[in-house]
Amino acid sequence: MSNNKCLELNICHLYPDLLNVYGDIGNILILKYRSEKRGIKVNIFNISIGDTFDWEKYDIVFFGGGQDYEQSIVSTDLNETKKFALNEYIQNSRVFLSICGGYQLLGKYYTTPGGEKLAGLDILDLYTEAGNTRFIGNTAIHNEDFDETYVGFENHSGRTYIGNLKPLGKVINGYGNNGEDGFEGCIYKNTYCTYFHGSLLSKNPELADRLIKTALERKQGDSVDLAPLDDTLEMKAKKYILENRK
Amino acid sequence: MIFKGGSNFPGRVALKLDKNILRTVAADYKIIVITGTNGKTTTTSMVYNMIKDSDRKVISNNTGANMLPGIIACFIEHFSFSKDTIEKYAVIEADEANLKLITQYITPEIITVTNLFRDQLDRYGEVYTTLKKILQGIETVPSTKLVLNGDESLLGDLGLSNKCIYYGFETSLDNNIKIDVNADAKFCKKCQSPYKYHYLTYNHLGNFYCENCGYKRPDLKYSVNEISELNPEGSLVEINSKQYYINIPGTYNIYNALCAVSIAKEIGIDNLVIFNSLKSQKSSFGRQEAIDIEGKNIKIILVKNPAGYDEALTTVSLDKRRINLALLLNDNYADGRDVSWIWDVKFEKLTQLDIEKILISGLRLYDMATRLKIAGLNEEKFLVTESYDELLNGIKETQSKTVYILATYTAMISLRKFLKTKGYIKELW
Numbered sequence: 001m002s003n004n005k006c007l008e009l010n011i012c013h014l015y016p017d018l019l020n021v022y023g024d025i026g027n028i029l030i031l032k033y034r035s036e037k038r039g040i041k042v043n044i045f046n047i048s049i050g051d052t053f054d055w056e057k058y059d060i061v062f063f064g065g066g067q068d069y070e071q072s073i074v075s076t077d078l079n080e081t082k083k084f085a086l087n088e089y090i091q092n093s094r095v096f097l098s099i100c101g102g103y104q105l106l107g108k109y110y111t112t113p114g115g116e117k118l119a120g121l122d123i124l125d126l127y128t129e130a131g132n133t134r135f136i137g138n139t140a141i142h143n144e145d146f147d148e149t150y151v152g153f154e155n156h157s158g159r160t161y162i163g164n165l166k167p168l169g170k171v172i173n174g175y176g177n178n179g180e181d182g183f184e185g186c187i188y189k190n191t192y193c194t195y196f197h198g199s200l201l202s203k204n205p206e207l208a209d210r211l212i213k214t215a216l217e218r219k220q221g222d223s224v225d226l227a228p229l230d231d232t233l234e235m236k237a238k239k240y241i242l243e244n245r246k
Numbered sequence: 247m248i249f250k251g252g253s254n255f256p257g258r259v260a261l262k263l264d265k266n267i268l269r270t271v272a273a274d275y276k277i278i279v280i281t282g283t284n285g286k287t288t289t290t291s292m293v294y295n296m297i298k299d300s301d302r303k304v305i306s307n308n309t310g311a312n313m314l315p316g317i318i319a320c321f322i323e324h325f326s327f328s329k330d331t332i333e334k335y336a337v338i339e340a341d342e343a344n345l346k347l348i349t350q351y352i353t354p355e356i357i358t359v360t361n362l363f364r365d366q367l368d369r370y371g372e373v374y375t376t377l378k379k380i381l382q383g384i385e386t387v388p389s390t391k392l393v394l395n396g397d398e399s400l401l402g403d404l405g406l407s408n409k410c411i412y413y414g415f416e417t418s419l420d421n422n423i424k425i426d427v428n429a430d431a432k433f434c435k436k437c438q439s440p441y442k443y444h445y446l447t448y449n450h451l452g453n454f455y456c457e458n459c460g461y462k463r464p465d466l467k468y469s470v471n472e473i474s475e476l477n478p479e480g481s482l483v484e485i486n487s488k489q490y491y492i493n494i495p496g497t498y499n500i501y502n503a504l505c506a507v508s509i510a511k512e513i514g515i516d517n518l519v520i521f522n523s524l525k526s527q528k529s530s531f532g533r534q535e536a537i538d539i540e541g542k543n544i545k546i547i548l549v550k551n552p553a554g555y556d557e558a559l560t561t562v563s564l565d566k567r568r569i570n571l572a573l574l575l576n577d578n579y580a581d582g583r584d585v586s587w588i589w590d591v592k593f594e595k596l597t598q599l600d601i602e603k604i605l606i607s608g609l610r611l612y613d614m615a616t617r618l619k620i621a622g623l624n625e626e627k628f629l630v631t632e633s634y635d636e637l638l639n640g641i642k643e644t645q646s647k648t649v650y651i652l653a654t655y656t657a658m659i660s661l662r663k664f665l666k667t668k669g670y671i672k673e674l675w
Contacts, residue, residue, distance in 0.1 A: 017427045017440075021364050021372065025428055026589030026620070033620045046427060049440075067372035073438050136368050137583065153584040155368055197586040202616050233619060233630070237612035 007040040012058040015074050016046045024064035024099050026199025034208050038227050053082040055089035059215040065100025087123050095215040096191040103193040104128045104158055124188050128158040138241050139174025141184045150204045151241035152196025162186040168194050190214055203238040205231045256322055257315030268351040271321035275336040281345050282360030284554045285502045290339040292506035296523045297335050300515045304335040312339045314347045342376050345383030358393040358505055362400050363430050363553035366582030393508050397451040400431050402464050413508040416469035418445035436461045448497055449553045468508040478565040493527045496561035539670050546651045548658055552590035558652055559595055568600045568646040574608040574657035581654040585610045593621035602646045606630045607637050608657040634664040
């Protein structure tokens with residue numbers, strides 16, 4: 001147990017200026033809040049177009065969703081300047097949270113509604129194909145390994161197929177990755193992918209703490225216990241989705 | 247409640263009888279259409295008042311029923327079989343996606359686009375999608391004059407054959423040249439490079455230019471050259487070197503007034519009429535509307551999306567007294583089912599204000615309470631309640647006299663219904 005050392009987390013927000021429309025910045029605010037409540041110092045690094053991604057520097061990386069126009073700008077920059085370092089980061093089991101567009105970009109490819117095949121980063125063995133309809137609505141999933149239930153709001157036309165990767169959860173309500181196989185998101189090493197907006201961590205504080213704890217333990221090389229926080233508001237917000245999901 | 251406003255029914259019936267009905271009922275009018283993400287209702291009201299004050303005949307769908315059936319209903323309501331010869335105007339607020347449904351049948355004198363921000367992404371989609379829908383609506387009416395916000399980079403150089411007139415700010419509010427990382431359209435629509443700004447007004451609006459390809463703000467025909475006063479009641483500004491007092495507060499209302507002045511000038515309304523009209527402009531439905539509850543001064547502000555909410559908070563921040571806040575968040579269809587957008591609103595700036603109590607309600611009250619907690623607001627000041635009775639008691643029990651209520655659309659409707667049953671307001675609409 002190593003709790004009272006001077007703890008510090010470096011959180012990297014990838015393309016906050018481009019992938020920013022669905023309130024996903026909330027995840028950064030929540031990670032910072034929950035860390036600081038435990039006396040952990042947090043440094044946020046905004047990394048965008050043309051910036052170098054120095055993978056050894058960061059403990060948590062966040063990669064959100066954006067609009068099509070901005071996402072096309074990101075796609076070019078990723079392949080030109082960050083692909084190799086992101087792969088190193090993920091393969092070295094560092095904590096990575098990827099949502100919606102960010103999730104899709106980590107895979108092999110994305111096929112547009114027009115049939116165009118856009119190359120992804122090819123870090124995770126998954127791919128996405130555009131569908132004719134958008135999957136929009138409140139959603140809930142259950143993760144059996146952690147026995148935790150996560151809720152969020154999905155809004156995507158991409159159908160993602162994760163092959164042999166482990167899903168983030170089994171769909172209780174909603175469409176999930178592709179509306180077919182009953183699973184949502186994926187987990188690879190310490191990379192967590194999902195379509196959940198909401199913001200994701202606003203109603204899933206268990207997951208927020210899992211990311212913080214994992215990141216700290218890797219850094220400290222020792223187990224870490226996070227002091228409990230009062231999550232009454234967060235859990236009531238979660239309960240609303242579970243009871244009123246439509 | 248699917249559509250805004252209460253007056254869609256006659257329009258729907260008429261549409262069933264004759265799908266070309268709009269062409270018939272709108273035939274005698276000179277039509278001014280106002281669309282865009284934020285400011286439609288207020289701008290429509292301002293233009294309507296200016297035309298009315300100039301002693302011309304004018305109608306408007308000013309209950310905010312801005313979809314095709316509501317617009318048809320507005321014309322039907324004023325329809326007469328006798329042809330009169332006096333000039334008649336119709337000032338029409340149109341939903342962004344409904345513009346093309348309208349211009350199929352009628353050719354407006356003027357179409358104005360106020361701005362484009364991310365807005366209820368589960369309903370509207372992304373800003374480029376909205377822009378595309380608006381442009382589809384304009385393409386069918388090449389003879390219509392466009393009055394556009396020049397500070398909105400998405401609206402420059404549209405490549406249309408329409409005559410385009412631009413308005414904007416020729417002066418800076420605070421010399422801000424650094425765009426917020428979370429603002430909307432930050433990358434050149436022509437070459438994808440980041441825009442630079444001589445100054446920003448709010449969100450991504452401002453005097454923009456692209457260093458890479460040279461795309462820049464178009465020349466402005468109407469502009470704000472000076473802002474002399476910004477207070478919680480209104481603003482004193484100069485537009486094309488003439489002074490106006492805008493009787494509703496906030497930078498976004500200066501934009502609304504500037505747009506209305508531009509339209510009024512284009513149709514030849516006398517400056518004195520415009521001046522007097524703006525001076526006596528009353529707030530529209532849920533836009534800084536003032537109510538008295540047992541000596542407390544209540545202001546209700548409708549909030550729909552991050553850009554509008556941020557502007558509402560900036561305007562509330564002009565009030566330096568000790569205030570109370572009531573924040574109501576619903577997730578019905580008209581509010582947007584997804585409440586993620588509250589995380590894009592800078593509630594953090596409320597930590598600078600002198601706030602006595604924060605009342606939190608609406609269907610998604612716990613999402614709102616969580617957002618405010620993470621923003622660093624003192625939870626001891628929170629009253630989180632689903633009950634409007636408790637909310638009302640909470641308001642009555644505060645010491646300070648001023649209460650700002652910020653509510654999403656259906657939350658505002660249900661709160662107004664509640665206040666009506668309690669006798670605090672007379673009219674629902």
